[in-house]
Amino acid sequence: MPDHGTWDAVAADARAFDRLLTDDVCPPPGVMLLAIAAEFRPFDPAPVSFRLDELARELFDAVAQPDPGAASHRLAALLTDELRLRTDEASVDGIWLDAVLARRAGHPLALAVLAAEIGRRAGLAVGVCSTPTGWYAGLGGRERLWLIDPALDPGPTPSGPIRRHCGHEVGFAALTGIYARMIRDGEGSRACQAAHLRGRLPVGRHT
Numbered sequence: 001m002p003d004h005g006t007w008d009a010v011a012a013d014a015r016a017f018d019r020l021l022t023d024d025v026c027p028p029p030g031v032m033l034l035a036i037a038a039e040f041r042p043f044d045p046a047p048v049s050f051r052l053d054e055l056a057r058e059l060f061d062a063v064a065q066p067d068p069g070a071a072s073h074r075l076a077a078l079l080t081d082e083l084r085l086r087t088d089e090a091s092v093d094g095i096w097l098d099a100v101l102a103r104r105a106g107h108p109l110a111l112a113v114l115a116a117e118i119g120r121r122a123g124l125a126v127g128v129c130s131t132p133t134g135w136y137a138g139l140g141g142r143e144r145l146w147l148i149d150p151a152l153d154p155g156p157t158p159s160g161p162i163r164r165h166c167g168h169e170v171g172f173a174a175l176t177g178i179y180a181r182m183i184r185d186g187e188g189s190r191a192c193q194a195a196h197l198r199g200r201l202p203v204g205r206h207t
Contacts, residue, residue: 020167021200029128029170033097033110036171036178039091039197040190041096048098055083056121063123072139072146075119075126079118079150085111087151092181095174108135109173128170132160172203 016035020027027035030052034045055078062074081084088094088105100106100114112128115137119126129138129147136147136158147158167172173200182191 006121013056015198021202027167028117028120029113029167030097030120032167032171033113033174036197037096037098043098048101051101052117052121055118059119059122059124064194068140069146071124072148074147075115075124075139082151084152085150087111087153092178095177107177108151109177112137113170115148115150130159130163130164130165133158138164168201168203172198172201
C-alpha cells in the first residue's frame with residue numbers, strides 16, 4: 001500500500017484524479033477529495049498539506065496508545081476544541097476539502113473526510129463511515145468502533161447500520177453533492193463535469 005508521502009505526491013499532481021482511477025489501491029478519502037477539488041478550481045496543495053501535517057503532529061502521542069477509544073477522544077477534541085468545525089450543507093465550498101480546512105465549516109461528509117485525513121497522517125487507522133443519519137470518522141475494528149462527529153453542531157445520535165466507505169465511494173458521494181448544488185445554482189456545464197467524473201469512478205471494485 002502506498003505510504004503517506006506517496007499519497008501526498010499524488011494529491012499534488014495536476015492530473016491526480018486520473019491517477020487515482022488507475023491505481024491498484026483505493027486512495028484515502030482525503031486524497032480523493034483534494035483531487036476532485038482540483039478538477040474544478042485551482043488551489044495550491046502545498047499549504048493545505050502542510051496544515052494537515054501540523055494538525056496530525058498533535059496526535060502523534062495518541063498513536064502509541066493501545067486503546068483506540070483514547071485515540072478517538074484525542075482526535076475528537078482536536079476537531080471540536082481547536083478547529084471548532086461547523087456544518088455547511090448548502091454551499092459547494094463545503095465539499096472542497098481545502099476550503100473546508102480554511103473556513104472550518106463544511107458538509108458532514110467533508111468534515112468526516114477531514115478528520116480521517118488528519119488521523120491518517122498521524123498514523124491512526126481512521127476511516128469514513130456513514131449511518132442513515134449522517135457521516136462520521138470511524139476508528140476501531142469490527143468488534144468495537146468509535147464514531148467521531150467532527151462538528152460542534154448538535155446532531156442525531158448515530159443509529160442504524162454503519163457502513164465503511166473507500167476513497168472511490170467517498171468521491172462518488174461528494175460528486176453527487178457537487179452535481180446537485182451546481183444544478184441548483186444554474187451551473188449546467190460544471191454540473192455535467194461532476195456527473196462525468198462520477199461516472200468514471202470504479203465504485204464497487206474495492207471491498
